[in-house]
Amino acid sequence: DQQVKQNSPSLSVQEGRISILNCDYTNSMFDYFLWYKKYPAEGPTFLISISSIKDKNEDGRFTVFLNKSAKHLSLHIVPSQPGDSAVYFCAANPRPYTNAGKSTFGDGTTLTVKP
Amino acid sequence: DVKVTQSSRYLVKRTGEKVFLECVQDMDHENMFWYRQDPGLGLRLIYFSYDVKMKEKGDIPEGYSVSREKKERFSLILESASTNQTSMYLCASASPGQGNYGYTFGSGTRLTVV
Numbered sequence: 526d527q528q529v530k531q532n533s534p535s536l537s538v539q540e541g542r543i544s545i546l547n548c549d550y551t552n553s554m555f556d557y558f559l560w561y562k563k564y565p566a567e568g569p570t571f572l573i574s575i576s577s578i579k580d581k582n583e584d585g586r587f588t589v590f591l592n593k594s595a596k597h598l599s600l601h602i603v604p605s606q607p608g609d610s611a612v613y614f615c616a617a618n619p620r621p622y623t624n625a626g627k628s629t630f631g632d633g634t635t636l637t638v639k640p
Numbered sequence: 641d642v643k644v645t646q647s648s649r650y651l652v653k654r655t656g657e658k659v660f661l662e663c664v665q666d667m668d669h670e671n672m673f674w675y676r677q678d679p680g681l682g683l684r685l686i687y688f689s690y691d692v693k694m695k696e697k698g699d700i701p702e703g704y705s706v707s708r709e710k711k712e713r714f715s716l717i718l719e720s721a722s723t724n725q726t727s728m729y730l731c732a733s734a735s736p737g738q739g740n741y742g743y744t745f746g747s748g749t750r751l752t753v754v
Contacts, residue, residue: 566649568644
């Protein structure tokens with residue numbers, strides 16, 4: 526049973542518009558949620574995270590929203606730039622020292638930002 | 641700058657060969673991980689280690705083994721390489737002291753088994 530799901534394999538947006546990437550989870554015991562960005566032929570890099578006790582975290586053009594009742598989070602990129610074109614992975618962390626600190630990843634969404 | 645270094649960016653091996661993928665981190669992280677990434681399948685965990693000489697199977701451990709003799713080094717071993725092990729292999733490390741820990745990934749090794 527996949528505990529973290531990214532239901533959209535791909536997303537295409539125009540430069541300057543908003544990109545919204547979605548992620549759903551099933552385990553209410555997750556403590557933190559993270560987004561990673563991955564370019565081809567490179568490893569993923571950490572982008573932004575949010576605690577389960579918050580509903581929003583913002584960092585420049587990137588904002589993550591968490592809706593605990595719906596077990597849903599989303600990453601908003603405003604404005605989108607061609608350099609944002611990458612695969613975005615959603616991940617969830619258990620509370621510290623449980624499960625040996627192993628994150629659970631979604632399958633990723635490929636974002637394409639068109640000039 | 642903190643780093644996770646994977647020994648090779650690209651490898652081509654023959655079917656049946658024993659293959660070693662090496663990963664070194666300089667952040668004194670307790671946890672280290674090996675993933676493979678395939679199109680449409682996301683990141684799949686092969687093995688992870690939360691301490692020296694400790695290892696646990698991930699979601700797809702068949703055909704693989706690991707070694708962690710030192711805290712900074714985590715090796716992935718393909719005992720007898722097969723074509724279905726052609727993939728991008730990613731090593732990561734993390735320190736799970738706080739809930740918002742993110743993984744630091746290496747640049748990946750693109751392995752082709754012919």
